[in-house]
Amino acid sequence: MYFEHSEKVKELQEKLTTFMEDHIYPNEALYEEQLKKEDRFSEIPKIMEELKAKAKEEGLWNLFLPESEYGAGLTNMEYAPLCEIMGRSAIAPEVFNCAAPDTGNMEVLVRYGTEEQKKQWLEPLLRGEIRSCFSMTEPDVASSDATNVQTSITKVGDEYVINGTKWWSSGAGDPRCKISIVMGKNDPDAARHEQQSMILVPLDSEGVTIKRLLPVFGYDHAPHGHAEIEFKNVRVPASNLLWDEGKGFAIAQGRLGPGRIHHCMRTIGAAERALELMCERVQSRQAFGKPLADQGVVREWIADSRIEIEQARLLTLKAAYMMDTVGNKEAQSEIAMIKVVAPNMALKVIDRAIQAFGAAGVSGDFELAANWANIRTLRLADGPDEVHRRAIAKYELAKDYGRNAVHARQ
Template identity: 60%
Template sequence: MFAELSAHAAAIRDRLVDFMNEHVYPNERELLAPPPEDERWAPRPLAMALMAKAREAGLWNLFYNHGPEGAGLSNFEYAQLCEIFGRSLAAPELFNCNAPDVGNMELLAAYGSQEQKDQWLRPLLAGEIRSCFAMTEPAVASSDATNIETRIESDGNDYVINGRKWWVTGAPSQRCKVAIVMGKSDPSAPKHKQQSMILVPMDTPGLTVVRPLTVYGYEHAPLGHAEVDFKDVRVPARNMLLGEGRGFEIAQGRLGPGRIHHCMRFVGLAERAVESMCRRARSRSAFGSTLAEMGGVRQAIGQSRCEVEQARLVTLKAAWMMDKLGNKAARNDIAVAKIVVPSLAGAVIDRAIQLHGGAGLSHDFFLAEAFAETRFLRIGDGPDEVHREALARVELERQK
């Protein structure tokens, strides 16, 4: 698996494995435990301390390759490292590689003005703040982003935003300081030129975090997802990203790489689930034999190994295609990974839950929350059905 890692990437991998063993796994339960009610959205001292340690260890912004702030890894190399820290839901934040900040930092690096980079990208890269991405809306079928109704209207030297968003990941956090908002700036323009993206500081008057949203009952504090209301929210015209009508262009540039990053992490979760299944099967006995001696359990483990390998290979292929041909040319491979990996990882984790019995449903193991996360992504970043439809169009055109 690691045969094509450069010496630079291999050294980072070794430090990353050591950091996970020394700092992440021993503290995982505390890092993921629901915080006290009055501290739900506040930064956790333990997480902040481990972030500082990760930065000192050179395990910071591993995804980023736009400048000296990053580790200079290819997508293929990063995929293999991302799998390692993806084994724990607590880990990505510690390395400043958490969604949606990864996508937002990539977006600002690619499309932001120098002023926007100085104001928002630099503190994000430093881990001083967090950000959110507001695209999906509760009132429309947002799987078709042309349905989005939030208005971004020019008013002199400002833009005024009105609308309601939800599934805004990271918005409840006290560390979240800026939202990237997609909305309609010109309803009369061609279908894919009506939308724009704009930067909105979270403390702007009229912006209200209405409520946190749960995924299968998990609030995921202190980050979480939220419903956010924008009522006459006024920001300077210089906050517009790239220019009016270029929201879809930006969205495609942002969402493609973000989808593959999720897949990289989910391979790690699925691999860890197989390991957990094997440990449980060897350690538990029922009806006169260990679970590991039961044919049905062995079938489940064998099938899970096949599915983890499939998930890993489609992810690595997509990452390799991104390196060789660019993100746009790799979009079909990214779509395949986005469809395949969450479903396969979810199936593996579900078997692991079953094998663990009641314990698998509890907070005593990572499995229940991991299952919720993989199930979420079959809808998040565009539902699977949309990606299948796009792939089908490509195949039909190819076979003419």
């Protein structure tokens, strides 16, 4: 593995960093101000569309989608440092049209969509004209095991009928959200991992009801939101099915691999910013006759944070390298490892920064509390830590340790 970035990536890093400093950070507060109204899900802050137009002009658009004619043609290794920069701000990924769940949904459409599906849904998503959501998790089953989903997808003539309730459909509160990728069961009698399918469901379809928008530790994440959606006898054309019947679980696995690494990259960016804020704060505040930066425990916080960020970044880059060179399947263990490591690392770093800020750290005056709440969800989203640890152990135990043990005894 050689982690020296190409000249193309270095140039994009510089452009992105400049854009963040000139346009993103100065407008974070304005974005929040433009949301402060009674109905926070009714319209999009004007500053967001202005920033998106600027990003397009500067060629900082659709930087994801490796090996695709639709994106910037960057590998996972090349996209990693760019995604990290975007992760430093909660509003940045959308500005560059690199925000979840749209990125994952676009990847699904690129890989598994028909030409008609791509024209109808992928192209407007790539232009940033609409947004989308992903409906897999359900309130009545343990959705950490995706084979548990109970929403039904039933073929009736030249249509499919969808019935069920989903929740945590992130993005469905956005007035621009026009389409959901829904995972459900089409054949309960098939093999366990071949019972599920995925289908495109326009949110304006008859029978689709957004029942409520779920807060996260009190944050509503407007105008994006996380919705509980009821699908009651929803009928869509059979042509809306993705790939084939019974391929839903396979699509989910293909979608979540890149999604997990994107989350980890952004999380490292959030941790870096928290460390920077902590270092600035402890050098400007005094307690007990000396700067906070001179307190031994504070120096330990800073040192541990730097060590943990570097470790997480290197493991993430290794996973990205393997995805590019040997494929997502061979990189399964590394992807699972970073999905455990990165959010847990970021939570520790942000928590130390909150402690260094004192009461200000838990206020809304700084982004630390909101970032902690957001990243805490990543220990559940795209699979909980426990499922990833189970997978890592499975891959590890599959190695031929028995033979090595025999050699050691000899």
